[in-house]
Amino acid sequence: MEDWRVYKHPILEFERGKEVTLYLDGKPMKAFENETILAAMYANGVRVFSRSIKYHRPRGFFCAIGRCSSCMMEVDGVPNVRTCITKVKDGMHLRRQKTFADKFAPFLNLLNLSPLAYNRMFTKPGIIYKPAMKIIRQFTGQGSFSKKIEESGEEIMGIDDEFSTELLIVGGGPAGLSAALEAGQRCDDVIVIDDKEQLGGQLNRQTHMFFSDVKYAAGKRGFKLGKEMVEKISKLKTVRVLPKTNAIAYYPMENKMLMLRSTDRGLMVKAKKYIVAVGAYEKTLLFENNDLPGIYGAGGVQTLLNIYGVKPGKKGLMLGTGNVSLIVAYQLLQAGIGVEAIVAPSFRRVSGYLVHAAKIRRHGVPIITRHTILRALGKQRVTGALITELDEKYRPIEGTEKRLDCDFICMGVGLTPSYDLIQLFNPKMVYSSELGGFVPVRDMQFRFAENAYIAGDCGGVEEATTAVLEGGLAGLYAARSLGYADEEVSAKIDEYEHALEEDRGSPFSSDIKAALQKITVENIEEVIK
């Protein structure tokens, strides 16, 4: 079997653990400790993880960071496990869900067993519900627990721990880490949580050097920057770091936040102040066949390739000309993977920095502007793409369709702020296309709710330096309002505010600046009441 792992890379070294054996639908396959199930499957050439409920379409992965639920499998008898964030263990048994339909998929499609696809059917009378449900689930459902697990009768999650703190920071990306660093040097008791095992957020998958002022991040490779910040924080006795801890709810009446630790332990924390720095997730694009395995988010490809050292394919097509897309294209080339082209509708210019575009142009990758993708080709996985030229009104020009060869398609079409947790604070949410989506109205000190501050991409998608600066500021503002106010704090705040202003001085930031101004108010109390 072909091994899709990268063993030699110009920048990265992959720390693979002990060799272990997994069983996929009963067949053994090789994996390494530290790999996610997703990475192990990909390394072994497995591309279809499950099938969709209604039309039995093959499902692969998209985001690789536990956000899209496209990668679910049955793991050791537990259905619907997101394989992209679950690490392998020796002897693990994996089962692809609903893939019994593999052979019959076209036939099932014909029949279109759609009524069975709805759990609403056969709910009355009550006596037929249970047996009917069993049959429906067999065919189409999202799986059921194995007998063994059901009989072991494990408790439904309760709250295992409860404590209070001065400041709780949600999200350990550059914004959250920077907030923890600044607040931790001043406050007595700070907690920073992240749902990932490793803190650093987006930084962990960046192998390129960062721009901006050398004082903050520039000239360092992203993943090193994250590590450095985590190390600094670990030296602060005032900061507790809780990885693998997912904030799932906030109760404004009690001012408490509920978290899930390592998927099965409940934790309730009451904090005087909160900083929300949960980042952003990837947008997707609408086109025919866009759900085929082999169509990924650019960030998903970065995770697979730069963290686990597994190739997403042999030759890719990139969609979008933003910095993320351009950077990922370059990273693919570095790992020895082909890039067929970058396709985007942009008329005026590539939307990212010219220097990033130049990096891939000089390695022979064409940037095809004024074009868009019409359809992904292939039945079980991507085998190509059909693109078309666009007229001034972004309508496809007939007769200009062109077929491109590729075995994966990677979308770098922008990020949108994560707002699920933010919304629970009852802020005033507004839509801003410049900032990437829905964002809360905030005041000059980043306060968007009575006790909560916002920082980084979740407040408006920008980049790492602004995330670091905003995070640092949020940490300082929070410390100040917790009573840790002195001249030193004020001076530091001045320094950060000035740096942030300067960093947003480029023409690339002018729209963002204007958009931020629009959603920043003098008095947040008036807005949230």
Added chain:
Amino acid sequence: MQDEQNAAQRGYSTREELQKSRALPPIEKVKEKRVCIIECTEEIPCNPCVQACKFGAISKEGLCKPGVVDWDVCTGCTQCVAICPGMSIFMQRIEDGKGYVTMPYEFLPEPKIGDKAQLLDRSGKVVGEGRIVNPTYQAKGDAYPRWVVTVEMDDPELSYEVRAIRILE
């Protein structure tokens, strides 16, 4: 169509465009010594090159303005090539009828003295073959490990065009 494109649509600036914006050093300088070329023409917030130059040859009016080189002061030390996050700083030299381009290199295989390499221009077109003369691995404090590679080419004119290499194994 391709010709009508400007740099921002194409994804790179041409030699003519760079010449116009005075990014390329005068020929006397290139013949006198190895000097740096900054092919970074947009306003982006970035300044590692300014800090990296021990001789103060690179200046910027503000964090976001493009860097400007003083070719009288530049010693060709390559520190800026090693640190530029945009990989947009190169060095050029013409000597004894041969052209030399120094560039950052982040690919495999690792470069060795004497290696043959395909020469690629700004659009990725192969424009000739050259030899690697002086690869150095720059890993200051291991914040930015990167190879800085100088290639020699027989046609000195090519040193205005070559911006990437593909090492032939």
